[in-house]
Structures are given as structure tokens and as C-alpha cells.
Amino acid sequence: MILRYLLRRVVLLGVTVLISSIIIFVICRLLPGDVARVLLGREASEAALTALRAELGLDRPLPIQYLDWLRGFVSGDWGVSYSTRQLIRPLVFERLHNSLLLAGATLLLAIPLGIGLGVWAGRRAGKLDDTAISISTLAVTGLPEFVTGLLLIDLFAFRMRMLPANSSLRPDANLLEIIPQLILPAMTATLVLLAYIARLTRAGVIHELNQDYVRTAMLKGLAPFTLLQRHVLRNALLPVITVIAISLGWLISGLIVVENVYNYPGIGRLLTFAIDRRDLILLQAVAMITVVIFAVANLLADLLYALLDPRIRLGDETR
């Protein structure tokens, strides 16, 4: 039964990805600029351009091109990058690995900090420290990542000389080398997420503290910490966990600005690189992997919520 539900969700996920693939493909073809011209340069002859288009299959009807590309993508043949002549799949997977590292590092920072600040603010709602936390987290969220990123570089890399400003990982670097390079980008991404997590936690804590069941638990004579973690947080964190799971998609494939500021070799930078070079086939692959990551993150969020809250009704099971 649970397998059937999962299967359904996976099929739905497949449909989502399929529709996205059409949109991605069409948009990539609508982009201005001719691939052959980009590859061969302004001076290339018309004959050379036509030959290259034929070689790349760009002269065939669009639906055929689409189906061909889709078949390749599903079977694992993602093609060769127009611009670097590298195989695309290993390239994307290497970048994906790096992005996962950065996402993990960010969550390690953002979750304890965001929840901690949110709980503090929620328990002290309306007091001075609550206001201070709310305003300061909101202020740093309001700053664009390239501003916070540059400020952090200035502070930690140039003034204090504690951390590297450049996070372009060496190809065969071991984890010990990587960690210092992860810290600044992860901090920058954390500053974006922090306010969301803190505010949601704060709202949850305030809401739950006013619930009758917290009074019931208090009247059992529980110690304040037990009351907080066993009763209040158990319920207050349900929506927070969902939001974190959803933000996973953004953390893995949406850190375009952060990766560019630090020169970090993740999916986001691969995306800007592909756009830069009019490397359509690479762009399509990166966009597709982004869609898959977002879809999986959303499914994960739904499943987590249903697992954690025994009351959850499965909306699509009616009739």
C-alpha cells in the first residue's frame, strides 16, 4: 500500500520532469544565437556552418531533435559539451558532488543556528532580544549574496586571513583541504536561509506555546527543557523541517551567485558557464538535473511531513 503511494508519487514526479524537459528544450532553442556560429567563430564559412549543423543534428525537425535528446538523457548518454568537448555526464556529476558538499555544509550551519535563534526569539516573544533577532536575521537576508559574500571575504580572507577567498577546489583535493574552502560559501548561503528558518521556528514556538496541550504538559510538572523539546519543538518544527527539505533543491542547484562569488565549482557555476558559451546541450543537461533535484526535494518534504505528523491526510487519495 505504501509502495503504491510511493510509486504514484514517483510517476507524478516523472510526469513533472517530462513536462519540464519539453519547456527546457523549447526555451533552449528559442535562445538567440546560433550554436554553429558560436562554435566556429564569426569568420566561419556558410559551408562549414551547415556541415557542423548537420553533424550536431541541428538541421532536423525540432520534435525529432527533442525525442533524440530525451532518449539520450534517459539512457545516460548526455552527449558531449559543444564548448569543452568533454563528456557531459561525468562533468555534471562531479559538479553535483561538489554542490551536495556545499549544501550539506550550509545545512550544518543554518539548521542549528536558525532553530536556536528561532526558539530563543519565540520563547522571549515581544521582548528586546526577540526584536533584535528578528531584525538582524531579516536584515542579512535582505542583503544580496554578492554583498554578504564580498563582506565575508573582506573580513575573513583579507583582514583576518583565516579562510581562503577562492573556493575553486583542486580536482583531487581531500576532505581536509576542502573544508576551509567550504566555510565562506556555506556561511553566505546560511545568511540567506537563516531568517526563514528562524522566523518559521519562532512563529511555530509561539503558536505551540499557546496550545492547551503545552499547559497540560506544564501541569505534569515537567522540567522546562523537557517541556520545550518533547512537546513544543516536536510540533513547532514540523513546518520548519518541510521548508528545509524544500530549500534543499535551491541549496544544491540554485546557489548561482554564491558559487560565482567564490568561484566554487558547483552546479550553479556550470549553469552560468553553459549560458555564457551558448553550450545548449550542456545547458539542457544542467537544467534537467536541476528540475529533478527540485522535484525530489519536494517529494522528500511531503513524505517527511506525513511521517512526522500522524494526523496528516493524504490529499490526493479521495474519491
Added chain:
Amino acid sequence: MSGLEVQQLTIEYRVANQTLPVVRDINLSVGAGETLGIVGESGSGKSTLGLAILRALPANGRIKAGQVLLDGIDLTRVQGPALRALWSRSLRLVPQNPLAALNPTLRIGDQLTEAIGGRRQDAIAQAAALLARAQIADPMRVLRSYPHELSGGMQQRVMIAMTFHGAPRLLVLDEPTTSLDVTTEAAVVDLLADLIAERRPAALFISHNLGLVARIATRAAVLYAGELVEIAPTTFLFQHPRHPYTQGLLASLPHPGLRYNQNPLQPIAGTLPDPGALPAGCIFAPRCPLADEQCRRERPPLLPATPDHLVRCHHWTMVEPYAPSPATPTINALTNGQPLLAAHRLTKTITPRRTFADLVRGKRPAPMIALAGVDLTVCRNRTLGVVGESGSGKTTLARCIIGLTPPSSGAIELIDIPLAPSIQQRPPEQLRRLQMVLQNPQEALNPALTVGEALRRPLIRLGGLDRRTADQRIPDLLRLVSLPPEYANRRPHQLSGGEKQRVAIARALAATPDLLVLDEAVSALDVSVQAAVLNVLAAIKERTGIAYVFITHDLAVVSYLADDVVVMYQGQIVEQGPVAAVLSPPLHPYTEVLLSASQPDGIRAREADTAVPPPVSGCPFQPRCPRAIGELCRTTPPPWRDAGGGHLIRCHIPLPDLRAAQMTD
């Protein structure tokens, strides 16, 4: 000394930078094993008082002055770990809404053992024993359940079990049965009385329900606007009230023998004073028929009417109980009425959504039969009461009539015009003729619209008036529900609950409907306000010839207001007829159970075992029926029996036997 002693207790709330003294100068004492009733309407401060005594006020409340002595210890001076130890050992609360009072994401077992403490194995055994003591049939299953998987009555039994672990010394029962059905309420009150007698804590029973207080409490205190106005043994209090407010409460209370057209209820005029601007003298003076200069000038002390009957009134000797002569039961038969609306064989099946837990366990929730073939006739200028417990299908019936829930099968017609099943398919003329008033006026009025704007829309849309004529009609509509015309400029947040409900009624009447469906329309109101709204409804019916379908769980209200009544159980009508014939005396065992729920030693329904599905073929009430006659009830659907004058009963027991049962009991 043993028991609870409250001395000069004053409690204040901080609201928007203002401190409001919401409870003032309360003195009372409750001995161990005694139950003191605390009676009052919303805003009286009764729940605040209960929470303050337990030291469980919300963060913006504090005890400003006074003492709360429990077995000689002043609870107001205890802090921190000592307070937590007291909470865990001696102080207990049974709250109004058990579902809200249980943690939704913890299993019952975890919540109970946490309160009991000690080794887990022992705690579980003890929890199971407590649940069994609270008359829960299958404790081990309940321990494994989450709160939302239990019925309301079961949830409250869990709370009661949690309350009676160890040796409680002080028990505050804050409207513990208000969210339950009358039949469940009866059983829960019996259980509470039993446990209090056994464990002997000092108990406060807080309730707006005077009848319940009379059943469980030996003495009762009446609170009004944060002050104790009268305290006496319950029998005294209800037979010889000495405070005009208590007298007014009792005169507002529908009870058998009162009829809207013969001896109407006497609601209390005016509204509760604003806690920020209390009157200088007696706080009840602005609403009191006896008030004079002295009352407006000086606050009366608590005066002894008898040694154990104290009353805060200068003129208590002048207070007379409201004792109208009982109404003569007039049975004007259903056949007198001109039919207005008829429903034929209405059914509605609802498939519940599955929870994640259902999915994991591979369960598919059984479809719920909300209506199982209901035939119904509503007559012009008559009130049809629809009664039954929650889940009996009465709200579904109302929604089918209005078209909010299309029936699964069956038809509804309005004097021979068939009505479309869904409200979207009904033309404006049909919408005009059928209107509805909901239970909660808070949610039924758009907070952004003034009263006038809310009334104008149906006048234009359904009444076909132009804007100017519509605006001229608004004052009439407000007067019809006894509100001053100036109220047209107010917004919902400037109205009291009773006033909002009157606006909702006025809005429904704007289109001059032939039929008004009222779904628990007075249930959320305080008794004094409820009485006023009931009288307004009765007056409108006399004046306009409108018909009502009045849905309620409150049989006293039905016996006061309705002309005819249908009794529903699990989606079926089990008895119907003129109200006097159906209710006095009740013949169908289910009607009898409903009516006797308010009596201390009335006949009780057996508790249905949720694990056993109800009989598919026989009488739906059979598993709970105290008069079931055996195999026949289980296997064969009961026949309709005609008691004459439109009075029909669906039961296997022959009429003479049903009548004889009422003579002997």
C-alpha cells in the same frame, strides 16, 4: 486545614498596555472531597479563576492580590521546582477541549506515562489501570493510539485518567463536558462524580450549564463580570435565587414546561460591562430591574441570606424566582400545516480521506453513511426541530436542503418545484426562498463589511431591490431582530456574539425566505443571549409566517421553540411528530436516552464498542439501546409504528410496551 481556601483573590490581565482586573476579590472554600460549582457566562472570569488557582494563568495574567491555600499551603507563593512538584503531585486540570489538551504527535501511552513518572514498565501498567478505571474498554489499544484517533468522549476519559493518577488534592474541571454529546456528557459526569468521591480532592466544577452543576456540585458560586455575586447550596440557589443576575440566568434557561408562545423566557437586558470601565456601585446595576440610587452608588457586600447562602445585592429580599405556570401541552398535529418543503429518500455517503497511518497499515477507511434514506416534510409557519448526537447526520441534512452538499441520491422539492441538488445550479429565486444561519457568527460575517453592507447585498441580489430601496429596508431588518438601526454602520468586531448572530439572522431574512435553516444557531451563545435570540426567532415567525428547520443537540431548546421534531440517529430518522407528543413522555429508546441524559439517575445508552461495526441489517441503535429486545433488533430493520397525530416511531418494541415502560419508570 484540609481542602481549598481562596481569600480575596484578584487577578489581572495585561492587554495592549492596559491592566484589566478581570477577577476581583474572590473568597471561597472547598473541602476535600467536595465539589463546588462555578457558574457564569462568558466574560465572567470563571476559567481565569480556575487557572489562577492552579497557578496556570497564561503569560499575560497574574495574581495581583490574595491567597490560595491548599491544605494550608499558600499556592501563590510557590515558585520554580517547588511549583512543578506541586503540579505533578497535587494540582490537576480537566480542560474543556480534550483534543487540544493532548499533544497531537505523541501517543496516548507516552503522554500518560510522562505524567505518572517512575519506571516505564510500571507506568504503563498503571496507565492501563487508570484507563480501565475511566471505563475505557480496551486500554492497551488506546495507549498505542494518537489523540485524533479517539472519539471526543474517549479523549476526555484519557484526560480524566491522567488527572486521577497519584493522589490529587485539587481538581479544576473547566467545562469538561461542553464539547461532548449529551449522552457522553452524562456518562462522563457520572464518572467524575464517582472519582471525586473515591479520591477526595477539593474540586471546582466550572460550567455555564446550570443543570449540570446542580447534578455534580453540592454548592455553587455564581460569577458575574469577575465578581462572586452569589454562593449557596445548589438546591437553594436554583429554587430560591437571591441575586437578580442568578434569577435572570434561570429565567433565560429553557426547560420542560416553557413554550415560546405561552410562558416565554425572560432574557437579561443589556450586556456585560467592559472590564476596563466597570460601574462604580453594583456591577450588575446597569442591567438590573431592581437597581436604584444606592445600587449605582455603593458596591454591595456579600450579605448572608441564610448562614450558608451569601448574596451580593442590596435588595436580595425583593428577588423572586421566575416560576411561570407550566405550558399546557397543545399538540397541533402535523396535518394542520401546509407543506412547504419535502425531502424524499435522501442519502449521502462520504468517503473519508486516508491518513498516512492508514496507508502504512494498508487500511482503507470505511465510507461514512451520513444520511441513510431520509424522508421529511417541512410545513409553512412551523418550526421543525432536528435533534440527535454529533454524527447523526443533522448538519448533512441541513446542507442538503440548502444545496451546500448535494445528496448522493434522493430529491428535495419546494412546494412541487424540484430543487437542483447543488446550490450552484439553483436559480436566484430558489436561493431567495431558502436561507441558512450557521453556528458560529464569528466566522459567518465578513469582518471587512459593515452590518449595513452585509444586509444590502442579499436585498439587491436576491430581493431584486435597487440600492436606494435596499438601504431603506436595512433599518426595518435590524428592528426585526431587535437591534437599533444605528448598528448598520458597525463592523462585526464591534458587536457581541449575540448581536452578531442577530445580524446573521437579519441577513438571512433580508431576502424574505420561505424557510430558514438554523444549524446550531444558538448553541454557541450564552444562556441569557440565547434566550433573547430564541424570542426574536419566535416573534419573527409569528409576524412573517416563515418556517424554520432548527437543528440542535439541545432538547430543551427544541421543546421550547419547535412545533414538530425529528430525532435522528446515524443518518436515519428514528422518531418524528409534534414536539409535545415526541418529548413528553419519550417513547423511542433513543429519544428517551437523549432526554434522560440531563437527569442524575436517568436511563443511559450503552457505550458503543467502536471495534464492532454497527449491524448492517438491523436497527442502527441496537448496540447501544438499553431496551433492545434481542436478535430481532440485530437482524431486521425496525418498522414504522404510527402513534397517531403524525407521531411515528421506528422501533421493534410495540407501542403499548413503549408506553408501559414510561409509566413504570
